[in-house]
Amino acid sequence: LWEKYGADESDDKESFQKSFIRHVTTTLARSIYNIDNFSAYQATAHSVRDRLIKRWNETQQTHTEVDSKRVYYLSLEFLLGRSLDNALLNLGLKDNYGGGIKELGFTMEDVLEQEVDAALGNGGLGRLAACYMDSLATMDYPAWGYGLRYTYGIFQQRLKDGYQIEFPDYWLNFDNPWELPRLDVVVDVQFCGSVNRYTDEEGHERYAWEGGDTLQAIAYDVPIPGYGTKNCINIRLWSSKPKRQFDLTRFNEGQYEQAVYEQMQAENITAVLYPNDNHMVGKELRLKQQYFWVAASLFDIVRRFKKSEKPWSNFPLQVAIQLNDTHPTLAIVELQRILVDLEGIGWDEAWAIVTQTFAFTNHTILPEAMERWPVPMIQYLLPRHMQIIFDINLFFLQKVEKAIPNNRDLLAKLSIIEESTPQFVRMAHLAIVGSHRVNGVAALHSELIKQTIFKDFIQFYGESKFENKTNGITPRRWLHQANPKLSELITETLGSKNWLKNLDLLKGLKSHVNNKDFRKRWVAAKLSNKVRLADYIQKATGVTVNSNALFDVQVKRIHEYKRQFMNILGVIHRYNTLKKMTSEERACVVHRVVIFGGKAAPGYYIAKLVIKLINSVAEVVNNDNSIEDSLKVVFIPDYNVSVAEIIIPASDISQHISTAGTEASGTSNMKFVLNGGLILGTVDGANIEICEEIGDDNIFMFGNLAHQVDDLRHAHR
Template sequence: MDARYKSREIERRSLDVDGLKRSFLEWLVYSVGKDARAATRRDWFHTVALAVRDRLVDRWMDTTRTYYQQDAKRVYYLSLEFLIGRLLTNSLANLGITDQCRQALDRIGLNLDDVVEAEPDAALGNGGLGRLAACFLDSMASEALPGYGYGIRYEFGLFEQRFEHGWQVEYPEQWLQFGNPWEFPRPEVLYPVQFYGRVEEFRDSVGERAYRWVDAERVLAMAYDTPVVGYGGDTINTLRLWSARATRDFNFGHFNDGAYMKAVEQKVLTENLSRVLYPNDATEGGKELRLKQEYFFTSASLQDILRRYLQHHSNFDSLPDKAAIQLNDTHPAIGIAELMRLLVDQHGVTWDKAWDITRATFSYTNHTLLPEALEAWPVRMMERVLPRHMQIIYEINAKFLNRSKARAAGDNGRLSRLSLIDERGDRRVRMGNLAFLGSHKVNGVSALHTELMKQTVFADFHAEFPERINNKTNGITPRRWLHQANQPLAALITSRIGNGWIKDLSQISALAEKADDLVFREEFRRAKRKNKKRLAAYIARQTGVDVQVDSLFDVQVKRMHEYKRQLLNILQAIALYNEMRDNPTVSWVPVTKIFAGKAAPSYHMAKLIIKLINDVAKVVNHDPSVHDNLKIVLLPNYNVTAAEIIMPAADLSEQISTAGMEASGTGNMKLALNGALTIGTLDGANVEIREHVGDDNIFIFGLTAEEVNDLRASGGFNPRDVIASNPSLKRALDMISTGVFSPDDPHRYHPILQALTDGGDHFLVTADFSDYCQAQQAAMDLYRDQEEWTRKAILNTANMGWFSSDRTIMEYATEIWDVHPVKPEHPAETET
């Protein structure tokens, strides 16, 4: 090999300071096309990202090559969301070159933190579902498991949230405006995806009845690949995202006729498929677009999986032995009908054999017990948009119900509940039932959630298939959520117990013995205060509100939803505000209430709660009678980067959902790992967090899931009686109803008051209010004793080792997927 090219190869893999510096300067000129004197911060970000990407590519290709050579069984994780956050800090940390990169930039006269700030968050998700998927990708790569993520490359993601006069307003989230240096476009990887048309019956070569889908509209799915770096950089897996392309971008005939918009109409309509995450489904068109999105990415992914499988195999008998397909919620559940279509219609596999293969290949993670969140598509829409799939679903359903009749013993109610078709009213396809029936394993995401699955939404299926449901409590990656997000605490932990905890979080339990060490407690507080100063500065930039760094940072950051009960939190804040005004001479514990989260565009009640929080904050923050004892802030556009600033600074973690309604939660894990004490109901993974951190180190309040069910079943709960018996709650609600917080529109919050009273208070805000206030008071009392608070905070961090996503992923690997670690070989590095 020519020496010039060999040295260039070495240069592109160099991880030392000098090599990185030379790469940065070279990339700036020859790839970004800028002189150092003219380069902007964004130019430098692209430069550094491309140079770091260079150092990934060889190992990425080695990883993929090893999987092919060993014909390893692979995991294919199908998810509509991947909330991956910024990739520069993640890649540097997992490669172990953060310090080298910082020094290299320093020699050029740049600051790494400034460069990082120029990277936009990838707008590929919304909340816990997408962040969990990102954690799982990190853990699969870190545990050397052959894993691929499949999703959609959204042009605008969900939306950028801004507040105008306190109301949420949605704007396009233009994260791709200046390009994405981490992705590799694959224009040669194109798969056709069909919609509409009709199904034609015919006889195949042996006279059997067969079907073909004809006269359909076609779009193309084009792949974009992003490397997923495992900790240590040995294994680098792939996130493959699909972008929609028209089969014909431009119609010359229309253009020449002067119909310029019509000339590109097909291109625009097609590309809408990958434009926005969760299009507003309040309209029929929005519902149809969402269904098409789900089928679009699922079909492309399955075609890609089968293409990869067929490179090594001549039939599909071994597909379950070589591919494990995980459905992250019901969004990709149409994949069960699609795999049947591909196997039966395109590859000539017999129905029964195809069904056995399909069921052995798929597994399904359920994330919700809320009936409205278990997708159900109108049959008429499915018949029009995906006619062949509707036929397949009918056949799957008929065969299943015929087999179940004997066990049902004439119980038509049970057969109706088991059916894939809800026959009541506007007939609908139950995607949760389809996902359950077409998978060999179905898992919940916390111990409580899994048990409730068996008792509620899948009770009849559990009776049919008692071995199918299992639990896989969620976890979080310690790389992103402690090592990278909380550098002051991470450095302190490593100084005491070494850095093994980054890869094996169970080692963090060694910190427990430090909880009684006065010196360590002081250093722990110092790390927390540094993080709080950073968050306080962020709050000032984002909202203009100055908060006390030494106040109790009380944090509720999550998707806005009635069951998550941001309303309960703000009602307690109003009650606390009233107490402070009534008792100005009391020495109050200063409290800063911090909210963040987006409401779905069509979720009017959640958007009204956002407005209420902002209205209350405006009054409280400008009232001199409470001094700085209470501040309320609602941060806009909550995303991964904001979470990385908020989580390390939190003192109190709000996990206050109505018991029995939160599947798991992962924000609760992130906050506890970073030393926040939890105030919460016994819901989701809070139950397991309490088991691990201990009853004395968590503030539990409220009704249990069983008590919630009993209360609702009894019909004896009258929220008006509860309100009348609680003067503090009644006063807070009266202030809202009389326009204290909305003088321009005193009746603005009538829907909230109506829901809490005549509406029956479905989420039991009033029922839990008194107990919640007592738990809040206990937290404030404890916060006065900083030594004891810190001791409990240390024990929270020390006892969170079990909640690593590495543990969760290895449970999936051994108990569901039957996938084993594969260590890649890196021959290119050996040669150089």
């Protein structure tokens, strides 16, 4: 029966049109004589979803049968953006569906534009998670992502009088075809309560975490299709719900308000993504988010492991858990608790399993971004976890003392506990101690963590625990999808699409650099991307820009260390210089459009003021006829993944100008270069490795080196 009916959803044009019409009439309950672009999007999305689910089911079934080691990526952020175009391309449906939708009276561009971004992330760290999921799927890994299903993603940015104002991101207001609610996959998560000591039947001292409040985590699965493979992996996002919909006792006692209030409190946990990027906020709700997510995810992972009935010692052979920054560090403590308290495994054996399972990625050395949580807060929310953290720390420091005796100073520096009033838990220290590997995200950054923030750990662990994994991006979204003209040129020139799975093959373009036709098409692709961006700028800002001008771009979160302020000072200088020129002199200057975009954290006063400054400068420059359009400045509002897909392919020069040593890697630098843009950058993050790859005549690097910065800071005080 499976073979007979399973083949029903084929990938040809007619099958798509059939399913499109079926979804319009049944799923959407609309008349086929009354379909707008949004309904066309929904029907197309549901048609793709059906095919995705098929692959997803087959993948999960295969992974269950094979039962190979799974890799789990724990990330509080997945900045996925739109899914339809990506799914069409990865599944190889784009051409048939494009033809099919046209015959139905729509254009694919209009339909794709209807989709709202899944914006469950702030910036680099969240987009990295999304890119890695695409690559894991494409490379046929049995991988899972675990995160939170925020009701509100990153805020929408609008501008009023040049100032940023924030609006809630109502991304779930219309149905979301890209998630599969798993209302049957429910995990209880406990908070507060107390710890009781008891002796078990074998006479061992055991601890039980009892009482407190219990909430429920409900799974929503987001299928991630690989490119050119049937592999379709899963991101499982948890949503919080109260354990009982109605507290009947309270209800009957007339405490209706109290019952509803508690329901709201439970749903609050996954209500909103914290909009801070590279900055820690010590809010209790954020810590609750972290534990809620970690507890549900680990329960799920352990349940899957237990199904295969292998001994616990096999756990690290079956399970690898990658921690995306310190946000999921409580997972280390939670697994130790499961093994010791619930499974009755001895501390040392359990701890060996834990440390073999986890690996930790650090994304920043900025001190203000380091996560520290007050001990009393953890003690209140997670009393048993706080005990376990103290024990982990005690045993760790004992080992340090044994290896490097009589060094109290070292013990204080390495301690997981910061001995202030109140005490704090240093999450990075806990993550290092509980993992077998720690990595930085670019060569320079991985060196710097060894020399600065984690320096003291090298004394104890040596260097080998710390390694480099330079970030990457998916070329499927950031070139093939965002820049179809250039992608087509590359494919035709290389004679195959293999480069989409093996980027090294792009080297094959080298022998064509002097080919006239190739160069003509290269320039034509860039120009058409610039026209597309100019249209977008017109629509979004009302400013008219010339597509033949040089496009000079800086798009990223607004942050002092990223130095948008320096860029805009440069623009002011450029404007003043142009103003002093004669018309003839100006005629020799390349016309330039300086493009800014990015969100400021709502509470980051200086970053918000930088946005206002950029808009004020734009106001002056764009309305000064005397410089004859030689310079334009625009701030594109609400920079997000979809806007990035328009901006990046259209860039001539992009700026990555962080103070040396501060930008751990950067990932948009890679996206711009992949689209044939030049970089103006500092000797920082992955800029350095990009420079080594493309040669220093293809990149403009400037400024001091990381090791000089500290001296300079002090010299100029």
